Amino acid sequence: MSRTRNSDHQFDLDLGDDHANPGEPPSAPEMAAVLTEGEHMENLLEQWQDAGWIRELDIAFARLIRELCREQGESPEPLLLLLAAMASHQVGRGHVCIDLVSLLDNAGQTLALPPEEAPRHGYPELVDTLPTPSDILSQVTLPDCIAAMGATSAVSDGLHTTPLVQVDTRLYLRRLWRYEQRIAEGIRSRLSPSPSLADATSPSATTLRQALDALFSPRNDVDYQKLACALAARNRFAIITGGPGTGKTTTVVNLLAALQATAGCDSSRGGRKFRIRLAAPTGKAAARLNESIGNAVNRLPLDQLPGNVDLADIPTRVTTLHRLLGSRPDSRKFRHHRDNPLLVDILVIDEASMVDVDLMASVFDALPDHAQLILLGDKDQLASVDAGAVLGELCQRASESHYQPATATWLKAVSGEQVPQTLVDEHGEPLDQAVAMLRKSYRFTEDSGIRQLAEAVNTNRLDQLTLKRCRDAAFDDVIWLNGSDRAPDLEATLEGICRHAITGSPKAFRNRGVGRSTDHGELAPPVGYQHYLTLMNHRGLEADSPPEAWDDLARQVLEAFGDFQVLCALRKGPWGVEGLNDRIARRLLEARLIPRAEGWYAGRPILITGNDYNLGLMNGDIGITFSLPGQGNENGEPDTTLRVAFPSGDGTDGIRWISPSRLQQLETVYAMTVHKSQGSEFNHTCLVLPDRMSPVLTRELIYTGITRARSWFSLVTGDPDVLTASSRLRIRRASGLAEALRSSVPVNES
Numbered sequence: 001m002s003r004t005r006n007s008d009h010q011f012d013l014d015l016g017d018d019h020a021n022p023g024e025p026p027s028a029p030e031m032a033a034v035l036t037e038g039e040h041m042e043n044l045l046e047q048w049q050d051a052g053w054i055r056e057l058d059i060a061f062a063r064l065i066r067e068l069c070r071e072q073g074e075s076p077e078p079l080l081l082l083l084a085a086m087a088s089h090q091v092g093r094g095h096v097c098i099d100l101v102s103l104l105d106n107a108g109q110t111l112a113l114p115p116e117e118a119p120r121h122g123y124p125e126l127v128d129t130l131p132t133p134s135d136i137l138s139q140v141t142l143p144d145c146i147a148a149m150g151a152t153s154a155v156s157d158g159l160h161t162t163p164l165v166q167v168d169t170r171l172y173l174r175r176l177w178r179y180e181q182r183i184a185e186g187i188r189s190r191l192s193p194s195p196s197l198a199d200a201t202s203p204s205a206t207t208l209r210q211a212l213d214a215l216f217s218p219r220n221d222v223d224y225q226k227l228a229c230a231l232a233a234r235n236r237f238a239i240i241t242g243g244p245g246t247g248k249t250t251t252v253v254n255l256l257a258a259l260q261a262t263a264g265c266d267s268s269r270g271g272r273k274f275r276i277r278l279a280a281p282t283g284k285a286a287a288r289l290n291e292s293i294g295n296a297v298n299r300l301p302l303d304q305l306p307g308n309v310d311l312a313d314i315p316t317r318v319t320t321l322h323r324l325l326g327s328r329p330d331s332r333k334f335r336h337h338r339d340n341p342l343l344v345d346i347l348v349i350d351e352a353s354m355v356d357v358d359l360m361a362s363v364f365d366a367l368p369d370h371a372q373l374i375l376l377g378d379k380d381q382l383a384s385v386d387a388g389a390v391l392g393e394l395c396q397r398a399s400e401s402h403y404q405p406a407t408a409t410w411l412k413a414v415s416g417e418q419v420p421q422t423l424v425d426e427h428g429e430p431l432d433q434a435v436a437m438l439r440k441s442y443r444f445t446e447d448s449g450i451r452q453l454a455e456a457v458n459t460n461r462l463d464q465l466t467l468k469r470c471r472d473a474a475f476d477d478v479i480w481l482n483g484s485d486r487a488p489d490l491e492a493t494l495e496g497i498c499r500h501a502i503t504g505s506p507k508a509f510r511n512r513g514v515g516r517s518t519d520h521g522e523l524a525p526p527v528g529y530q531h532y533l534t535l536m537n538h539r540g541l542e543a544d545s546p547p548e549a550w551d552d553l554a555r556q557v558l559e560a561f562g563d564f565q566v567l568c569a570l571r572k573g574p575w576g577v578e579g580l581n582d583r584i585a586r587r588l589l590e591a592r593l594i595p596r597a598e599g600w601y602a603g604r605p606i607l608i609t610g611n612d613y614n615l616g617l618m619n620g621d622i623g624i625t626f627s628l629p630g631q632g633n634e635n636g637e638p639d640t641t642l643r644v645a646f647p648s649g650d651g652t653d654g655i656r657w658i659s660p661s662r663l664q665q666l667e668t669v670y671a672m673t674v675h676k677s678q679g680s681e682f683n684h685t686c687l688v689l690p691d692r693m694s695p696v697l698t699r700e701l702i703y704t705g706i707t708r709a710r711s712w713f714s715l716v717t718g719d720p721d722v723l724t725a726s727s728r729l730r731i732r733r734a735s736g737l738a739e740a741l742r743s744s745v746p747v748n749e750s
């Protein structure tokens with residue numbers, strides 16, 4: 001069988017093409033032979049690839065193992081080849097390793113094979129009869145797997161340089177195992193309280209207490225923000241997690257002010273303040289933190305703090321992690337690493353749930369030993385696109401805290417806050433002592449529908465009453481556009497989404513979306529895309545308007561675009577981003593809001609889908625296309641030229657204008673996947689769920705989709721039951737990070 005090989009893949013050994021009869025569907029091999037004959041196993045893997053179930057990369061990796069074994073005079077067991085291909089397949093699905101227990105327990109679910117979507121290519125007649133991984137693995141036991149791995153020099157416990165690493169019942173690709181090790185080492189070395197603060201009566205701890213008292217007003221209930229500040233100040237590694245609007249940014253700004261106060265009073269530092277850097281995984285997340293951090297810094301009561309803390313001591317510029325680490329075009333290696341560490345004492349990373357193991361390992365490599373790392377994020381959000389779920393894994397026990405009694409005593413002494421007894425655990429683990437969870441939302445009121453719906457999904461308590469309230473528009477801020485329709489018609493529903501995307505359907509909301517107010521004043525009713533397009537089309541600028549006027553307009557239009565966003569669970573098909581982008585563009589054209597619906601045109605919003613270091617654009621950046629006055633044509637007549645406006649991304653409110661022809665990886669973004677929306681927030685979000693289940697539909701996805709909405713949330717479902725069914729499904733990415741950290745670490749030396 002002939003097959004095109006990807007030239008760029010990682011394990012592209014040309015090991016020969018083992019099949020004849022090009023174009024002929026191979027016959028399904030006998031199941032029993034698959035586990036005894038390596039050739040049959042490879043044949044089966046090939047068929048899985050032909051069916052679109054696994055990647056060429058996965059088979060190439062299994063072949064690499066086969067060749068390495070042969071070089072050592074070993075004949076690898078077919079089961080080993082299967083495990084190698086499956087370990088690689090799992091990395092492609094975001095897992096750091098493959099857990100053999102869950103693999104043997106439920107291979108179909110663990111591997112999501114066969115996939116639920118229709119195969120992309122291959123032989124449909126074969127797919128129906130193809131033995132599945134479950135069929136094969138049902139004949140295998142855990143001792144069989146352990147024996148297959150033990151019988152080869154391709155697998156070790158990591159002490160030898162082998163392509164596969166086995167730790168207990170987990171099997172890793174070596175690269176991924178190393179990332180996890182480097183992260184675990186980086187955290188472990190930072191988990192003991194810093195010497196100057198370990199004793200709650202030390203001068204630094206006393207300054208910290210004074211600073212915290214100045215920063216937080218007394219409250220009647222437990223102030224989890226103050227507790228989080230104290231806890232995070234204590235260690236060189238800390239996590240502050242919390243849902244939307246629980247004050248992660250506010251807390252970290254207070255924390256940085258308190259830490260600068262302790263530095264200012266520390267005679268051993270001669271009053272020298274800490275060098276602090278702020279970073280986020282995407283440009284969009286960095287821009288958002290830039291905005292909120294600037295506001296929070298301006299509210300700091302600096303004159304009441306000890307240690308002469310100045311506004312300049314608290315940074316407000318947020319950079320992307322890639323920029324911070326010094327990414328280089330065409331290289332996975334960063335400029336900053338162990339031998340060229342960052343010049344930093346404290347590093348804060350926001351939206352840490354989006355950071356994969358590879359990038360997190362690079363962060364620890366680039367961090368000088370003395371430096372403190374503070375991760376911020378919402379542990380319940382979707383994990384990173386690439387392998388790992390670092391924040392989620394580290395926050396598994398955050399809800400119950402598990403603070404040791406000594407930690408609780410220290411926290412009481414330094415913050416004045418009493419940790420509730422339910423959160424104290426004498427068996428608390430070292431990592432628990434470094435994780436703080438914020439528990440009160442300041443953005444959403446108790447009766448907010450967005451808050452209630454998000455909480456119900458997150459806690460798996462999505463009851464009939466909440467659903468009914470969404471359907472009846474009984475919440476001020478939530479509508480379920482077609483919630484009463486048990487069997488929505490496909491065409492009608494998709495057209496309904498387009499109409500909604502144009503206007504935002506304010507009339508469908510309670511009181512037409514009028515009369516809601518927040519601390520910052522009255523809320524504007526919900527809008528759709530006509531809002532930014534109208535602003536753009538009635539701009540009132542002339543050909544000779546100065547560049548600043550165009551920058552100003554671009555800023556307003558980009559901000560207005562952020563007032564509404566359609567989010568999809570899927571990429572493909574009518575319910576996916578591709579189908580909806582196309583459909584919405586056509587309807588906007590019919591409404592004369594855009595001049596055309598394909599190619600480049602004024603008003604086209606685009607999403608950058610890959611980092612472009614030459615242009616300084618990052619994956620996730622959003623730009624809007626404008627028609628600008630040109631140089632004039634050859635007859636001297638005025639003409640126009642298309643340019644895409646992007647926020648400058650450097651912490652200022654500048655605008656960059658880029659010619660469409662220079663942009664490489666992008667897509668139109670009337671509709672965006674929930675995955676891509678992480679790190680962003682929109683005033684009004686419309687979440688579109690398809691008419692059937694798919695492996696991507698999970699609780700984390702629904703929760704992330706809902707919590708992207710700041711003020712208004714609308715829901716459209718292809719089948720109403722998909723919402724409840726998805727909310728019941730959790731994804732747990734296989735990883736050994738939490739376990740690696742469970743080994744003995746000194747804590748509570750105080």
Ligand SMILES: Nc1ncnc2c1ncn2[C@@H]1O[C@H](COP(=O)(O)OP(=O)(O)OP(=O)(O)O)[C@@H](O)[C@H]1O
Pocket residue numbers: 225242243244245246247248249250251292442443681
């Ligand atoms: N202790 C507090 N008292 C009153 N208001 C607060 C408090 N903490 C935060 N807020 C307000 O709540 C809002 C959200 O706070 P903040 O931006 O810090 O939360 P966040 O968790 O970082 O949000 P996001 O979900 O956007 O990441 C802001 O308007 C902030 O001023």
